[in-house]
Amino acid sequence: MSGTRTSTDRARRAGSFDRRHFLIAAGGFLAAAAFPWHRWLRDLRFTAIPIEEHSPNAALGHRLRDGTIPAEAPAGAIEDVPVLVLGGGIAGLSAAWWLSRNGFSDYLLLELEDRTGGNSMSGENAVSAYPWGAHYLPIPNAESRFVHEFLEEIGAITGRDGKGRPTFDETMICHDAVERLWIEGKFQEGIVPQAGLTGDERAEMRRFFDEMRRFGDRKGSDGRPIFAIPIAEGSRDRFRAKDLAELDRMSMAEWLDREGYRSRPLRWYLNYACRDDFGSPLERTSAWAGIHYHAARRGVAANADSQAILAWPEGNGFLAGKLRALGAGKIRAGEAATRISVEGDAVLVDTLRANDGARSRIRAKSVVVATPRFVANRILPEAARAPIDSAVYAPWLVANLTVEDLPGTTEEGHAPLTAWDNVSYYSDSLGYVVATHQTESIARGSVLTHYWPLSDRPAKEARLRAARTTPAEWRERILADLEGMHPDIRSRVTRIDYRVWGHGMISPAPGYLSGDERAGLERSFGRVHFAHSDISGMSLFEEAQYRGVLAAKRVLSDLGRTERRGKV
Ligand SMILES: Cc1cc2nc3c(=O)[nH]c(=O)nc-3n(C[C@H](O)[C@H](O)[C@H](O)COP(=O)(O)OP(=O)(O)OC[C@H]3O[C@@H](n4cnc5c(N)ncnc54)[C@H](O)[C@@H]3O)c2cc1C
Structure with a gap:
């Protein structure tokens, strides 16, 4: 009895299983197709970019x-x-x-x-010396x-x-x-x-x-x-x-x-x-x-x-x-x-x-x-x-980004192809300088030194805020900033080293x-x-x-x- 019922039930269940799973699978497929994989993959790669802090001995x-x-x-x-x-x-x-x-x-x-x-x-790293x-x-x-x-x-x-x-x-x-x-x-x-x-x-x-x-x-x-x-x-x-x-x-x-x-x-x-x-x-x-x-x-x-x-x-x-x-x-x-x-x-x-x-x-x-x-x-x-x-001593962030190759060298509309100092009219940072500019050797990649005077608020406030910013937050801010000039920057960076200068310079x-x-x-x-x-x-x-x-x-x-x- 139970076997018959079981088999009938099984058959019924099997039918409903197929339909349900088909619907789930179809829904999943559609959701997957709509999911912005390219962004997910990009983010996955960028969260994997190693970042390390090298700030002065504040302790x-x-x-x-x-x-x-x-x-x-x-x-x-x-x-x-x-x-x-x-x-x-x-x-x-x-x-x-x-x-x-x-x-x-x-x-x-x-x-x-x-x-x-x-x-x-x-x-200095295996690619270049840098400031x-x-x-x-x-x-x-x-x-x-x-x-x-x-x-x-x-x-x-x-x-x-x-x-x-x-x-x-x-x-x-x-x-x-x-x-x-x-x-x-x-x-x-x-x-x-x-x-x-x-x-x-x-x-x-x-x-x-x-x-x-x-x-x-x-x-x-x-x-x-x-x-x-x-x-x-x-x-x-x-x-x-x-x-x-x-x-x-x-x-x-x-x-x-x-x-x-x-x-x-x-x-x-x-x-x-x-x-x-x-x-x-x-x-x-x-x-x-x-x-x-x-x-x-x-x-x-x-x-x-x-x-x-x-x-x-x-x-x-x-x-x-x-x-x-x-x-x-x-x-x-x-x-x-x-x-x-x-x-x-x-x-x-x-x-x-x-x-x-x-x-x-x-x-x-x-x-x-x-x-x-x-x-x-x-x-x-x-x-x-x-x-x-x-x-007043102004706080600064300086980040050295090791890159596989120079951004902008292969893209159209970027003339001249490279410069030592690269600045964006739209950014709050001062852009970056290219460490290998004078050597012209980019066979092993390069290092971009990114400069950011933290001047959007009074120095003391900016210093405290900088001290509370995590490496992951800096990574996102730096990459998002450079993306304005180089939309593909994330795919070129292999590591980031940074230093917060709490009292960087007299203003x-x-x-x-x-x-x-x-x-x-x-x-x-x-x-x-x-x-x-x-x-x-x-x-x-x-x-x-x-x-x-x-x-x-x-x-x-x-x-x-x-x-x-x-x-x-
Ligand atoms: C991000 C950034 C970019 C800059 N870019 C340029 C540039 O391109 N060109 C330029 O000319 N200038 C630039 N400057 C300015 C630069 O500050 C000066 O050129 C110069 O390096 C300042 O030197 P200093 O000896 O006056 O000061 P500091 O560099 O501040 O030297 C003071 C030293 O004293 C040490 N010290 C502190 N307390 C003690 C203690 N208790 N005992 C022992 N040692 C101690 C510190 O660790 C430090 O090494 C830049 C500054 C910053 C922050």
């Missing part, structure tokens, strides 16, 4: 901030060194270079990170004397022509195409927008650049240019003249409004420029600084355009490496200064090793503090601290450059001398190097040594 920095490092003297013998340099960025390395250049190598340089370079450091921050040096102005001396010493300047103009090593001059802008669906050469401008917009651009030329030609009562690099080599009137002091107190946006510069493409470009050099938008950048960007560059070269730049696969990591190699003293990386005190003629510096937490004390005759001042203020004795409430906010606080940073505290680009108020190689050399000069004077060359 140690936060211990300094929070005061959790013991205040009492470390146990053990005190190490004696005549001169101690704290911080191995361009300023600290330049101080060491200048000491060595003047025959003094009995110094010790301490660097918190596991290698020197600061925000001019670089990395982690600073990536180029413009052909230097005549007044950038120490830069010339340094470039001569490392062979980047190979000679001079009959007019005394330096000849630069051709392999270091960034070759064409230097930069391009993605605008209105294609690339144009150069970053100043050209496509689709109205007559009025063109006229406004011309008016702006003519005005910048006049600012560039302007001299003070001492005959020196108002806008110079380093800034301190400019006229003493640079902030004294009423109109110039006023420029520093207003923002670039306010100045543009006042002068009637309203065109969107021009303001886009000027905002790009402020974010590029200062990490801050028009609204939060001093107008004096914004004008300096366009008026101060007067590069001199026998074999290059005055606006040409020098670039290397590893960016300014190349220059940091050369400075390190020329310094004849000792360097200890992975060891931070945690406390500075003065006892009689001696300066005592307590240190902490990053890897094992070992603490020690060093006694020096002179010390160069080449850390940012917000760090120095945490480790200096009370009397030596300088108020820096007006200092010249309105009032900072001409203010008393910044001027106060120039002063030494006895035999403790300061050297960092934040003393200049602009984060440029030339400024950091200048500050390092000035501090080294003060050290040489402390030691009663006469310099062989290069008097300021």
